[in-house]
Amino acid sequence: MADDRRLKVLSAIVTDYVRTREPVGSKALTERYHLGVSPATIRNDMASLEDEGYILQPHTSAGRVPTEKGYRLFVDQVARVKPLSPPERAAIAALLTGGVDLEEVVARTVRALAQLTGQLAVVEYPSLRLTTLQHLELVALAPGRVLLVIITDTGRVEQRTVTLPPAHEEHTDLPRSQPVPPAVLERVRARLNSALVGRRAAEVAPVLASLARQVSAEERLLLTAVTDELVSALRPDAEERLAVAGTANLARAVPDFSSLGPLLDAVEEQVVLLRLFTESSLRREQGGMRVSIGSENDDDALAEASVVTAGYGPTQGDAIAHLGVIGPTRMDYPATMAAVRAVAHYLSRFLSPPREERSEQDQEGW
Template sequence: MTMDDRKLDVLRAIIEDYVTTKEPVGSKSLVHRHALGVSSATIRNDMAVLEEEGYIRQPHTSAGRVPTNRGYRLFVDRLSKIKPLTAAERRAVHRFLDDAVDLNDVVHRTVRLLAQLTRQVAVVQYPSLSRSSVRHLELVPLVANRLMLVMITDTGRVEQRVVDLPEDLPEEDVLTLRTQINDKLVGIRLTETPTQVRTLVEEASPQLRPAMTALSTVLLETLVERGEERIAVAGTASLTLHAVDFAGSLRPILEALEEEVVLLKLLGEIDSGSTLNICIGEENKIAGLDGTSVVSTGYGPAGSVVGGLGVVGPTRMDYPGTIAAVRTVARYVSQILAQN
């Protein structure tokens, strides 16, 4: 069906009222609340067509209409305006995130902020190691035969390891090792570093090879073995505010949200920082979440994508407001990472 502008306006009005009131919407209330420019009888006819086409339904006899998942999908696909955050909300985003002291703080502040702005469950993926590159490697002498290896990624992730050397090492040799590993690894994706690390040992001078071997072992542990992805979640309790929107028990949803692999799947298909993914109802193929909607996007410095963030809530969601919050927060987190 080709949706003409008036029927789309009626559908939009039904969704806006239903999201606000949680009550089925009738033709008379649409006439009173919205300047649709037509009679109640015309609106009833439009509603009949929308119902026949599966965009709205009547939950019970003598009731108004409520949107279906198909109706929400059409509404989202035809959104011409995204409700912007208020000036106060934008200032709050900047102030709250500007005070972050490190990457962990950025992630935890971001997930709490998203949950507060949307009143939904917020999910933020830490910058993925598989998408990160080495920014700098520092060697800090602790004692003559022990170093602290500090690795900093381009996404702000910091890893520290102690390296025990087979023999005492003069400071000038430590400087040589630091120069060699930075020349070889800076700018390299973490997933591509093992080959480069092995080359470091092969190219080391006989005098430095024992120390480089010890260093490379710890480097491989740091770069490869810490390949786990991490997720932060906030706002799970807000689901209880929307219990009426979920058929049956909240338990399947709560159980799904406890599984990190499930949360990674929700965010895992993001491959462009400008792409916004919106999955509504049964479009979510994950068991337990087919009664929810998920709004997510990627984030990262300089147009790259190093992780994802988003919200999970009922299909009866303020989509324009949620989309604005997700986009704004992702954009600001990307700016923070670009500055660090």
């Protein structure tokens, strides 16, 4: 539909319905919006929009409400990501400034996003397999056990407990019943960091295989056990982590859902959310964001919901994780999209090297 006037009428209907949750009539449009045409013309435009499936009349003699198709047209052709107001910028700064590590920053971010949008907010931690290794640490625990600490360039810290297999005298003198000797631990740690720092997950396995052929028998038992755990942590299907906040916001939107149970179950299980982020990385839309509405989510649990997602990462155009919000299709799309974009920019700047200056585009993102 290319009629500018009807697009304005649709925009007014969406805006009014989002604000009031009441069907919108032609009289309300005439009184509240300066559309520059007569009530009769507005009624004709509403009839055309209804015939084309963009709005519907839920009850006889009632006003109209947007359909999923109407929301889609609104987002694609009418909605514009509005700049954040000074109070909104101040709110983000107050909520997010001061985070010292990735765990704290993600926790603050997901809470801020839920407060800014009034929706359920989800933030994905940077995937280990998409980040670069910055440091590996080995700490002796009980006999036969070592703590592997993986630190990435994004600040993510992952800890894995490594259990050494029983030692065989013909292969090693490393005692299985005692803690790993500090000298062995230090040599293996130094070799791992020298070989792997600055590499991504896909490069790790072949480098470790080559390294195993270069070490002494005493080191090989430890290196092999650490290798198995490290490769497992970096495998493509390794478990990803999500932070969720604002579940109570969904409860306030109960009238917009015929049943909230399936959606809450999907949020708790997180599998559906991870799938959404995967789809988001494959199908970016305006401004690096993706807006999926109702049945576009391709999951029954989200059939009455809208999802706004964006990627973030240390370099522009290189998303290593995602964040987003989930709410009813009766959503303030321009404001929600603005908040999602601004918070994604913040996280990207947190992950960026300190020497990088904020670009003009980053400034606009705020």
